[in-house]
Every structure is written in C-alpha cells, then in structure tokens.
Amino acid sequence: MALPLAPLPTRFSGSALIGIWRFAAGMMAITFRALLLTQVDKILLSRLLTLESFGYYALAGLVANALYMLLGDYYGVVSAFYGVGDER
Numbered sequence: 001m002a003l004p005l006a007p008l009p010t011r012f013s014g015s016a017l018i019g020i021w022r023f024a025a026g027m028m029a030i031t032f033r034a035l036l037l038t039q040v041d042k043i044l045l046s047r048l049l050t051l052e053s054f055g056y057y058a059l060a061g062l063v064a065n066a067l068y069m070l071l072g073d074y075y076g077v078v079s080a081f082y083g084v085g086d087e088r
Contacts, residue, residue, distance in 0.1 A: 017024070046054050 042058070045057060049057065
C-alpha cells in the first residue's frame with residue numbers, strides 16, 4: 001500500500017522549523033547528553049586500562065546488556081505475579 005500522491009512537490013519548510021526550534025534544540029541536547037553519558041566510561045577506561053582488561057570490561061557490559069534485554073521484560077510480569085494479593 002502506497003501513500004497518496006501530493007498535489008504539490010514536497011520541499012523543506014524553514015518557517016515550520018522556526019516554530020519548533022526550541023523543541024528541536026532541546027531534543028538535540030538531550031540526545032547529546034545521553035550519548036555522552038553512555039559512552040564516557042568506555043572512553044576513559046580505554047585510556048586507563050590495558051587492552052586485555054578493557055576487553056573483559058567491554059565483554060561484561062555486552063553480556064549484562066544482552067541479559068537485560070532478554071529478561072528485563074519478564075521482571076515486571078514476575079513482580080506483578082508475586083505481588084498479587086499482597087496489598088497491605
């Protein structure tokens with residue numbers, strides 16, 4: 001299924017961007033901070049540790065992230081199951 005054809009050719013609208021520049025700047029700042037916070041440990045440790053030690057650190061982080069992605073959704077289900085009837 002395709003989108004219907006537009007009556008006019010599409011083009012960039014600078015006036016639309018002027019209306020949302022504060023929101024766009026805020027979103028860009030949040031994205032930059034999140035990127036910085038998630039990568040700063042790797043940047044610092046890559047300079048402080050030996051390559052072998054840093055490799056173990058990176059592998060441990062990869063395994064922990066994989067486990068979180070696989071089992072993270074089940075935590076809510078399991079905690080809700082064990083919490084049934086536990087209203088105090």
